[in-house]
Amino acid sequence: MTDADLPPTIRRISAVLPGWRTAQPSLRVLLVIHSATAATRLGDLIPLFQDPRIQLFCTHTSDAMFPYGIDSFIQANEIHQLSWEQATALEFQVAITAGLGDNLHEIKCPILRVPHGNGYNKRWTGDRRPATGDRRPVFGLSEETLKHAGRLVPAAIGLSHDEQFERLAEGCAEALPVAFLAGDPCHDRMIASLPRRLNYRHAFGLRPGQRLITVASTWREDSLFGVDPLFTSRTLRSLPFDGYRVALVLHPNVWASHSAFQIRAWLDESLRAGLILLPPEEGWRAAVVAADWVLSDHGSVSVYAAAAGRPVLLDQSGRGMIDPRSGLGRLFDVAAHLDPHTALEPQLRRAEELRDRTHATAAAMVSSAPGRSLRLIRERLYAMMDESPPGAEPPVLAVDAPAVDGTTPASLWTSVKRTGPREFSVERWPAAVTGAGPGVLIVADHELDHRLAGTADVIWTTREALPADEPTWSASVFEHRPGLTLTLVRDGRHAVLRSRDGRGVKVSLTDSGAAEPVFAVLAERCVSGTRDLAALSPLTLCFGGEQTVSAVFSAISL
Incomplete structure (x- = not known):
């Protein structure tokens, strides 16, 4: 031819x-x-x-x-x-x-x-x-x-x-x-990916002690996102930032129906509050493997998550779409039901209690091979094709760590309560979804929301990001923020805290591992009236009742 x-x-x-x-x-x-x-x-x-x-x-x-x-x-x-x-x-x-x-x-x-x-x-x-x-x-x-x-x-x-x-x-x-x-x-790729759990958590920016809640929604109006598009925002608002991060997986058809622009516009406040948004092409499997819990609906992610050993909470809105004889139908019978409008932490504990049962059910039904x-x-x-296959076995590949939308919140309400001479309990909440919160509002200099930056008690930056020397930058920030009490410039394990009257103190930690939350708490203590920061060392901070951070530091007046 x-x-x-x-x-x-x-x-x-x-x-x-x-x-x-x-x-x-x-x-x-x-x-x-x-x-x-x-x-x-x-x-x-x-x-x-x-x-x-x-x-x-x-x-x-x-x-x-x-x-x-x-x-x-x-x-x-x-x-x-x-x-x-x-x-x-x-x-x-x-x-x-x-x-x-x-x-x-x-x-x-x-x-x-x-x-x-x-x-x-x-x-x-x-x-x-x-x-x-x-x-x-x-x-x-x-x-x-x-x-x-x-x-x-x-x-x-x-x-x-x-x-x-x-x-x-x-x-x-x-x-x-x-x-x-x-x-x-x-499923085979997800199981192959389980040993890479720490890699995925690192890619998502999780800190030691933070637990990841992955929220997954299928498409159509009876999906979790279709029924309750504000669920992730409420979740971010209801859980302390240092204890939890939230990732969102949306079915690709949601993106196809509404556009990437519209999805990100709807989720703008949540993204600024620290939501990790997975891309539609890939990433959901890494988010499931990395998760401590998966909150889902009648999409296949529920079965894959439970089969991978993740505790699951299942929204019931679309259950009528599911064949009860299928693996997902049987999982619905044994899994904890998600109530999007009641306190989440007790539901998470219930999902953990049922983990063995949901894992066994899903693992038995996800694949016969x-x-x-x-x-x-x-x-x-x-x-x-009437041909013989190659002799070598085809490789089962773990999934890559995805690029994600979402960063650490630029503005956090910081509430600190003394529990001992040098011991404090700390809770921080993302201001983008919280509104008026408890404690002191600590805001990054790169925060673009003028409402939050204009009401900040503390504004911080890093030495690398300074547009001028530290005293000049601080003076400029105070000039434009009349309600501001303190500036904070971090430099590894060192930081300079400066008050509106120009007085400053340099704090140096012996270990930089937990520098960010420690400096935030010391800034909150200054705003709350503490005069002698050095007297707080050695410092013990408890976040969310479970994560404890200890810090030894010096504080020298400038």
Whole structure:
């Protein structure tokens, strides 16, 4: 066949044209992407395509409801991208997809369908079957979702757990012969990532003693974020900063529906209060592994978190969408229920009490082939291509630490109570979501919210960030902030505290490990009337009743 014999859409694809390509792969594989979520699941299969016989291509369905993030996934992985017109004109040995529907049926080669999410949990939201009540078909296990015009679309259907064969037989018996046990590559990667927990916590900026609450929401109006978009803000407001950090995972479809701009605009106060916002492409798995608790809903994150041994609290708003026989349905039966409008800490303790039960339930249901998913999917892939797979086992890769939105709060209400001669209990609260709080307001010089900076009791900076020498900077800050009492300049284990009248004191710690909270407390003591800071050394601070910091320091008047 000459170039002239090829369809016009194919003539410019050098990777398939003899005489124009360099390598000579004999197997063409197409990834068909329906959404960013599906893209990340296909991304878990990337180690399968290292075979020099394979040339990988990628496309997305022309009717994709949530195209946001698909192109960035393809570009980030630098996969050869085809238009839908090209993908439907070119011949492939196999197409692989994690989605269903749209115009998938137009692909002219055998289609291998891998799970989208865990466990085929959700009932299909299309038309109900007549007179079946809540026995709605399950997405991915029903004729409504597997067939087009009476024809079964996938040639192979991967199931993560043995229990799904029975539900598939009920929903689409014709598909049972092409179903195979595939395990769950997402779960396998999470288990492989568990030893990197400290790496993820470091990437999220967690300090020793801080516990991480990861809040995860699926999409649609009955999701946790859909029902209660202010939940993370209330959580940040209700928990002391030194004891807790909060991370938020939103389903990629939330980003696709509303835009990254709008998500960050809605969460602006929470981000300034220290919220860790995970990107839609990846990062949620690191946030689950790093977490001390996971607060979620009827999304698959709940199962993955519990299977990884994390205590879970589950919002009930969308439970009606879930097949009770699925892994997530069974997890709902044994997990603590999240009440977003009552005190959170008692609920966290209850989740910890139930951890063994939720872990056992989820671990038993998340996969019938733990650690073997890539091997099983590869076996089916090569069988469909009538080829032998490579001899080496495909690697199961831990996830990378993600880049995240969110920083340490620039403004903290600091409440200090004496519990002994040199012992104090300390609680700090992010001012961006607290409003008028208890104690002294300590604000960073880089705080852009004029309301907070204008009402600060203390303004601090680091020596590296000073725009002038320390006395000049302090004088300027006092000039523009008439209500300000104290400035603080930190320099490693040293700090200079200066009052409005120009008097200063230099504090030097013997150890810089806990310099930031110690200097904040000493600033609060100055504002509260302490004249002799040196008399407070050695100092013991208790944060949240559990974390204790000790400091030995000197204080010299300037």
